Amino acid sequence: MQVSLQALKAFESAARLGSFKLAAEELSLTPTAVSHHIGNLESRLNVSLFHRQGRRVSLTGTGSRLAKATSDGFRKIDNALEEVMKAGNAVRVTTTSSLAAMVLIPSQHEFEQANPDISIEISTGESVDSQSYIIPIRFGDVSFAKESDVIRTESFNIFGAHGVTPPSWSNETITIFTTEWKNKSLPDPPLADWLKKNELDWANIKLKKFDQELFGIQQAMAENGLVFCSTTLAERLLKANLLQQFETKTVKSDLCYYVPNKDSFETRSAVMFLNWIENILNR
Amino acid sequence: MQVSLQALKAFESAARLGSFKLAAEELSLTPTAVSHHIGNLESRLNVSLFHRQGRRVSLTGTGSRLAKATSDGFRKIDNALEEVMKAGNAVRVTTTSSLAAMVLIPSQHEFEQANPDISIEISTGESVDSQSYIIPIRFGDVSFAKESDVIRTESFNIFGAHGVTPPSWSNETITIFTTEWKNKSLPDPPLADWLKKNELDWANIKLKKFDQELFGIQQAMAENGLVFCSTTLAERLLKANLLQQFETKTVKSDLCYYVPNKDSFETRSAVMFLNWIENILNR
DNA sequence: ATTATAGATGAGTTTAGCGCATCTATAGGT
DNA sequence: ACCTATAGATGCGCTAAACTCATCTATAAT
Known part of the structure; x- marks a missing residue:
């Protein structure tokens, strides 16, 4: 050089x-140091870049031409660096309200404790700027997602609020909160499968539908009711004794959480986060 | 940083x-060293920039985005640097054919010997690109030039080819080569003044005019004739005994060589050259 | 299979970059 | 007009960053 x-x-x-x-x-x-640098530069280039007027300096013609180019050049580089560094030291995730509220946000602190240099921003809603560096955790049909992108396949069961007495499935009429996705192309929650597997029928069951699992769960907790939802979302609440499960069997569904092009995230923080969340969801 | x-x-x-x-x-x-640098970069940015496929590397997505910016940025800077360095290590001069042929080119070697790191390019003709970094040595009316820009004021005299016998001004008809500038706004060579100062008259004098001093001088040397020209151009030929001067007196003229905005040249090489040429012309 | 090559890694060495002390010139205040 | 405070220049010595060397691994080429 x-x-x-x-x-x-x-x-x-x-x-x-x-x-x-x-x-x-x-x-x-x-x-x-600055004086040394500039002196050095001038002698290497055989050009004076600044006029020295006693204790004041001003650019020479050559100096200002060079300054224009260096400013532009370094600015370009600095901007790109800043972008990359932002991506390197923070993780931005968008996902459904339900996963965010029931899993991501409650666990966020734990991750940030384990990785003090990485901060997480969680956003919900469809502001899919498809901006680079944002990790989208999508909820959808498992057959539409690349296998390697899937981080969790959904299983469903009935859960009840803490303290609610186990329902007697045959006698009484039972109200179950469940979900009907706004997006009609998504597979429905596998309630029929679940009834079959548990050898029950629709006879005494009354459904109450919300458009997000989150709402059904919250309603169940508020009204000491029952909710048919994914084990993914229920898990934390079970551990916290805010929900309970009964002797019923879990059924698999065609739904899953996946991250499009999961393996294309190259920042250390993204990789750490993805490993971590996959672990959380499947432990 | x-x-x-x-x-x-x-x-x-x-x-x-x-x-x-x-x-x-x-x-x-x-x-x-490169490996260290890139490893360092990656760990500071918390991003992997290259995929390592055994003994082969390829850019990651982030890597190629950053590469785009750094390449653009450094290219911009390098181009500007190259411009400046070209200016710093070479001098480009344009001037009249006469000054170039009679003074600059013959002395070029001497300058380059004394300043081995500076090379000189001399061009003539009116290709005044007014390109930055080109030093124009103009020939013109002294009253039109800034005083500080003038590097030589012209004096004129009669010179003869080597070996020609001193003319007897009174008896015979004498042919004198002189100059009539193409550019009519330039002051004529001060032949009238010269005759007056040397107490001679036009009587026996026949003029032959060229549009550049150079041609008159060459013609005089070729034909063993006399030329009325500037001392500036004659000087070197006198020393080389290719021209001789007589007992006649030199007269000043309104003509001069000057460099517009002479003090605005900031490169070391331009400054060196300007000092040197001013010295050459006035010693 | 064997060899040659690209890159990674760790430790030792060199040098560029930096700060300190000192000096000069000047802007600004009294 | 003088004094003071400030910006920059210069020379020298030190340190951390940058570089190389030796060694190791993985893989492309033959």
Whole structure:
């Protein structure tokens, strides 16, 4: 290399700020270092870049031409670096309200404790800017997702609020909260399968539908009722004794959570997060 | 600074060439150094920039985004640097054919010997691109030039080819080569003044005019004749005994050589050259 | 299978970059 | 007009960053 890049950086700063002292502050250096750098640059290029008017400096013609180019060049590089660093030290996730509220947000703290240098931003809703560096955890039909992208296949069961007495499936009329997705192309919750597997029928069952699993679960807890929902969402509440499960059997569904092109996330933080969330969901 | 510029430079090169080894060669480093730089970069940014496929590397998505920016940025800077360095290590001059042929070109070698790191390009003709970094040595009316720009005021005299017998001004008819500028706004050579100062008259004088002093001088030498020209151009030929001067007195003229905005040239080489040529012309 | 090559890794060495002390010139206040 | 405070220049010594060397691994080529 003919000239040092650090010298150019010092020059760029000094040129932009019109002062070696200010440049030194910006770069966390002493004015001495800046002076050395610029002197070095001038002698290597055989050009004077600043007019020295006693204790004041001003750019020469050549100096300002060079300053234009260095400023533009370094700005371009700095912007790209900032982008990359943002991506490297934070994880931005978007997903459904239900997964966010029931799993991600409650566990967020645990992850950030284990990885103090990585911060997580969780957003819900369809603001799929498809902006690079955002990790989308999608909810959908398992047959539409690449196998390697799937992080959790959904199983369903009936859960009851804490303290509710186990229902007697034959005698009384039972109200069950369940979900009817807004998006009609999604497979329905496998209630029919579940009844079959548990050798029950529709006779005494009354359904109450919400468009997000989250709402059914909350309603069940609020009204001491029953909810038919995914084990994924119920798990934490079971452990916390806010929900209970009965002697019923879990059924698989065609639903899953997946991250499109999961393996294309290259930042350390994204990789850490994806490993972690996959572990959380499947433990 | 968060990341080292040299590491970025190494990354840019490796990204562009697709190989650490080639990058190392380009930067005159060992592959080890490039590997260290890129590893360092990746760990500081918390991002992997290259996929390592055994002994082969390829950019990740993030890597190629960053590479785009760094390549653009460094290219911009490098181009500007090259411009400046060209200006710093070479002098480009344009001037009249006469000054070029009679003074600049014959002395060019001497300057380049004294300043081995500076090369001179001399061009004539009106290709005044007004391109930056070109030094124009103009020939014109002294009253039109800034005083500080003038590097030589012209004096004129009669000179004869080597071996020609001094003319007897009174008896015979004498042919004198002189100049009539193409550019009519230039002051004529001060032949009238010269005759007056030397107490001679037009009686026996026959003029032959060229549009450049150079031609008159060459013609005089070729035909053993006399030429009325500037001392500036004659000087070197006098020393070389190719021309001789007589007992006549020199007269000043309103003509001069000047360099517009002479003091605005900031490159070391331009400054060196200007000092040197001013010295040559006035010694 | 064997060899040659690209890159990774760790430790030792060199040098570029930086700060300190000192000096000069000047802007700004009294 | 003088004094003071400030910006920058310069020379020298130190340290951390950058580089190389030796060694190791994986893989492409033959």
